[in-house]
Amino acid sequence: xxxxxxxxxxxxxxxxxxxxxxxxxxxxxxxxxxxxxxxxxxxxxxxxxxxxxxxxxxxxxxxxxxxxxxxxxxxxxxxxxxxxxxxxxxxxxxxxxxxxxxxxxxxxxxxxxxxxxxxxxxxxxxxxxxxxxxxxxxxxxxxxxxxxxxxxxxxxxxxxxxxxxxxxxxxxxxxxxxxxxxxxxxxxxxxxxxxxxxxxxxxxxxxxxxxxxxxxxxxxxxxxxxxxxxxxxxxxxxxxxxxxxxxxxxxxxxxxxxxxxxxxxxxxxxxxxxxxxxxxxxxxxxxxxxxxxxxxxxxxxxxxxxxxxxxxxxxxxxxxxxxxxxxxxxxxxxxxxxxxxxxxxxxxxxxxxxxxxxxxxxxx
Numbered sequence: 001x002x003x004x005x006x007x008x009x010x011x012x013x014x015x016x017x018x019x020x021x022x023x024x025x026x027x028x029x030x031x032x033x034x035x036x037x038x039x040x041x042x043x044x045x046x047x048x049x050x051x052x053x054x055x056x057x058x059x060x061x062x063x064x065x066x067x068x069x070x071x072x073x074x075x076x077x078x079x080x081x082x083x084x085x086x087x088x089x090x091x092x093x094x095x096x097x098x099x100x101x102x103x104x105x106x107x108x109x110x111x112x113x114x115x116x117x118x119x120x121x122x123x124x125x126x127x128x129x130x131x132x133x134x135x136x137x138x139x140x141x142x143x144x145x146x147x148x149x150x151x152x153x154x155x156x157x158x159x160x161x162x163x164x165x166x167x168x169x170x171x172x173x174x175x176x177x178x179x180x181x182x183x184x185x186x187x188x189x190x191x192x193x194x195x196x197x198x199x200x201x202x203x204x205x206x207x208x209x210x211x212x213x214x215x216x217x218x219x220x221x222x223x224x225x226x227x228x229x230x231x232x233x234x235x236x237x238x239x240x241x242x243x244x245x246x247x248x249x250x251x252x253x254x255x256x257x258x259x260x261x262x263x264x265x266x267x268x269x270x271x272x273x274x275x276x277x278x279x280x281x282x283x284x285x286x287x288x289x290x291x292x293x294x295x296x297x298x299x300x301x302x303x304x305x306x307x308x309x310x311x312x313x314x315x316x317x318x319x320x321x322x323x324x325x326x327x328x329x330x331x332x333x334x335x336x337x338x339x340x341x342x343x344x345x346x347x348x349x350x351x352x353x354x355x356x357x358x359x360x361x362x363x364x
Contacts, residue, residue, distance in 0.1 A: 007041070016034050036103055038106070130343075221243060
């Protein structure tokens, strides 16, 4: 007989964590990151979930999502996901609404795994014991020395793929990429991410110059909304260079359109944006149907169990900002070992617990 598992309480908090220094990519600059945390309590267990979004996301969870979930079965994660998608219908799925659903959905999955005394990776059914990670940072605001030190550090730690930002000052991009290549040597792969900063012709011209530096991954060379431009890049970029995008996807229709346009060699998805673990698993199914590899975007602690379970997953983004925050504020957040992240299967759920006392000084 199934235990009685109505959701007793759903709470949300927001925290603003300053960056180590001002950071920027090809199209955006920031000096802090907001973490929105959700706690779901039912049957004596508490599950946690989170997203990186605006404080307004926490308000929406409190005002719209929590009232529609309290008292309902916490085990029925698909039904609860549909409840949330229904209640925000008139607000629109993309953006804050999907990120709000993502945080709650993750908390429900974390709770379910804890209720069953299983790691989430085990509950989902592992396709692999560990997932390769790539170091991600190399912000356009970094000096050459900062860029070299970060890249060298990751490679010294055994990470065989590293990514840097480009596009803010195209005149400096090749020089910065050369500095990164010199720092990491020939053994590691070099990825670049323009965050949609280039025009089509710019991106195509740069792709061949980056190829001379051994770049194997060109992320968002043009806007991710320009599917024709991405397809152009995929068709004409040098052999051995993957054209990638997808991090701004919030619903399955977005990913289906991108895949149907044959716009990317690797699809990226972010469970903290695309409506949570339930949404991410849907993206993985689409990737499998289209025979396209999958890579996760940011939030490494959240994506670790998902990428160990999703069959099309090839690696995980170990994003500097989020890895730093998760290491500071979550007990159990793991770091790469020989270039891979391994879930601790002895820890139930996501395998992490929030350090409320440590986080209090950042609370909004």
